[in-house]
Amino acid sequence: MKTINKLVIGSMLIGLSFGTFSCGTSNAVKGGAIGGAAGGALGGVMAGGENTALGVILGSAIGGSAGAIIGKQMDRQAKELEKLENAEIERVAEGIKITFDSGLMFPTNQFALTEQSKTNLRELAESLKEYPDTDILINGHTDNTGKEAYNMNLSKKRAGSVKNFLTSLGVENGRLEIVAFGEEMPIASNETEEGRQKNRRVEVAISANEKMQNDAKNGELDKN
Structure with a gap:
């Protein structure tokens, strides 16, 4: 079973890497595709049952023409x-x-939003309201500086503020859910300041809700 999972995950990673692109300078926009009806199953393997932003997106994919x-x-x-x-x-x-x-987004060791982050979130809110048939997961993450319990609490409060x-x-x-990870999910080394900065982040996942998925399957989502 472990060997099968490794093969599936490897195939998934290869598929995503060939399906990515980037544009712009301050923002990176990357596109990935899960092909065929196996998309949801592959997403579930990648998700690992964890409520990470990436895991939820991959786990909710339905694949095929509706996807x-x-x-x-x-x-x-x-x-x-x-x-x-x-x-x-x-x-x-x-x-x-x-x-x-x-x-x-936040002053050091605080969870009150800065004015710049409020501007960003206002624009995000307008987009979320324009596309209402989606679920939104908000993940809070920190680096490993300080005590683990403190970092977990801080990441929860920051996700809650968003x-x-x-x-x-x-x-x-009802569309919004928060999950705090504290220092548990680093994306870079905590041995350098650059790495710690990358690990201090808030991730937002936007995925199709059940209504959008059904509309897509019935051909009612996009008739243009």
Whole structure:
């Protein structure tokens, strides 16, 4: 079983790497595709049952022609989100992953949003309201400086601040979920300041909800 999982994950990574592209300077927009009806199963393997932004997007992919239709709408939304400052916009499978540098979103060791981050989130909220049939997961992450329990709590409060601000702008609360990881999910080495900065982040995953998936399957999502 371990060997099979490794082969599946390897195939998935190869598929995603060939399906990526980037454009712009301050924002990176990457597109990935999961082909065929096996998309959801592959996404589930990659997700590993964890509520990470990437894992949720891959795990919710339905693949096939319906998945392609959802991907087309996500392409459109991702393009519009390029205007966000100091944010990395990634098109992955049938969703969008946004990574904000928490060092720019919050003062050091605090969870109150900066004015610049509020501007970004206002623009994000408008997009989320324009495309209402999506679920939004907000992940909070820190580096490993300080005590583990403190970092977990800080990442939870920061993710909560993002959620609360989006709901205050009219994004439906039921669409939003937060998961805090603290220092558990680094994406770079904590041995350098550059690496620690990358690890201090807030990730937002946008994925199709059940209504969007059904509309795509029934050919009602995009008739243009």
